[in-house]
Amino acid sequence: MMISGAEIVIRCLQEEKVDCVFGYPGGSVLHIYDALFKQEQVKHILVRHEQAAVHAADAYSRSSQRVGVALVTSGPGVTNTVTGIATAYMDSVPMVVLTGQVPTAYIGQDAFQECDTVGITRPCVKHNFLVKDVKDLAITIKKAFHIAATGRPGPVVVDIPKDVTAQMCEFEYPKTIQMRSYNPVVKGHLGQIKKAVQLLAEAKRPIIYTGGGVILSDAAEKLTQLARRLNFPVTNTLMGLGGYPATDRQFVGMLGMHGTFEANMAMHYADVILAVGARFDDRVIGNPANFGEEPRKIIHIDIDPSSISKRVKVDVPIVGNVPDVLEEILKLMDAGFKADAGVADWWKQIEEWRGRDCLRYKQDKLIMPHYVVQKLYEVTGGDAFVTSDVGQHQMFAAQYYKFDQPRRWINSGGLGTMGVGLPYGMGVLFANPGAQVACITGEASIQMCIQELSTCKQYELPIKIINLNNGYLGMVRQWQEMFYSSRYSQSYVSSLPDFVKLAESYGHVGMKIERPEDVEPALRKAFTEHKNDLVFMDFIVDPTANVFPMVAAGKGLTDMILAEDL
């Protein structure tokens, strides 16, 4: 039976078991929206700005194991998605973005709402396609889902001209796909894995350093198993939080620019680093020239060969899918693995570092942002999905909310996109209906996608917005205080709205919390009495609070500024 290109798009989504699509209609996708209207299997979530559609699809993916899907129109619809696509690309999130395009005959003529979608998105996608013939439509969408979800995942854009969605064609969805130019490696090289096990056995000061790759490949369980067998300390990157239970004794906290004293010291002085699904980026190790003490050996497991030896020279590279490689290591260890006795002394050293209690802070008259996150952790039993925006609040969230499970901490690590928090909360709730979702944000970030309060009302999404309101672009202010002699250039946010009234005007619940003793009761009320409401909690916090420890940009990991030094 012949069906239209628009119907083919929907049938493909159904075949991929896509249950919801985040989008915004417009001229060149009208045929597709008509086909959506005529069925019920694929639900459409109408956002208020295309950027939010992509962020929501991104979080849908991050918080589940499924590929998020967004659908937008041509021209401005596409350009509005670019921030969202780049955000997902930097954090390797599998996502398919379907974009409308002007009819093929108009392409290149500066038609109304035309833009070079493939050209504009090319540097921030894993791959993209322009479908010029309806006969290629189904196979292209199949390829898009395949490419997005396999290897090192990432966003894929499929650009579909309007005439292609009107043309008729037989529909056949391929079951599998073979591409001669795309065959990601899965199994690690056994010889290298053997070398790795040997190094682990000889290590006297080992550390396991894991990143977002552990979360994305669903390897948290295998990693935990391995780490416990080894009894080595574990540190996570910002993207890797939840990859190893944060409440476990072996966990030394996040590392990097705002990592814990013990994690950064252990990373620096380690003699063997087992890096898993992490990429030694600048916010994690600082300046590579100042990183670590030689002699030192690095084992690096990653599915992307280009991540290996990119910033730091690696001794044992293992290219492969993280859980598969970890499984191989565990198997080899069954043949009588014994860790070096020296590790006991290493633990003593780590405990001494841990004794500095670097995340200490004082809760006095003004509400401290750390305190709010800590209370949120207690009130939600550590079990919430936590989304965040970007800045100080993001670091406080990462430091003080202890994630014991993967896919619970949803934030923009690589690109550092302000404004993601609220749409991320939406995506999480569509992937995990009924879950507790807190969006930790600031008064500046939240205003970057504030229009989505309307979407949240339409779909009754009970997100709890934790607005750590310090009246400043906090992280900018902190850098200006520390490195620009307190010249606060443009970091003060004046003319703030009354967030309580704003929330209420959208039909949500608003609260303003100004005293430390009101923090916990407000949170409790939000999560019990207002369980089913979106609650906007505007916490007026100490405007001078800074994030510590801190490694200044370009310094080495041991060059930390601690709160106690000040």
Next chain:
Amino acid sequence: MRHIISILIENEAGALSRVAGLFSARGYNIESLTVAPTEDPSLSRMTIVTWGSDEVLEQITKQLNKLVDVVKVVDLSEAAHVERELMLIKVRATGKDREEMKRMADIFRGRIVDVTESTYVVELTGASSKLDSFIAALDAGLILETVRTGVCGIGRGDRILKV
């Protein structure tokens, strides 16, 4: 060090911009780039001359391999290979220079492919260094125009880049 990277890539719209975009986005150098379909029209063969440290070259190769359209990548300059570039050069050929130009073309095994009363177009093929030498050997004032294709190359003997 100078390297010659050979790439087999799906012959699809935009494939060239993916490669060129990768080089500009990551700050890699391109000295020359040539591309044309192979005997299998669904595949294009691209030759890029670049330079950089071993670490940079390792990243270039890995990043190219990561492009979804790229089927194979090889660094030709790692082993024995043949390298050729074509140049067309238009020179002033009048008076005593006319005979001199003809002689220079012969010495470099070039061919004169266009003749007017006052100009020659010389076609010259060889490694880039040979083309450079030819230009250096001419009186700069007589060169009217040059056009070079950029390098293409192929491995010697059993080194074959094929799907």
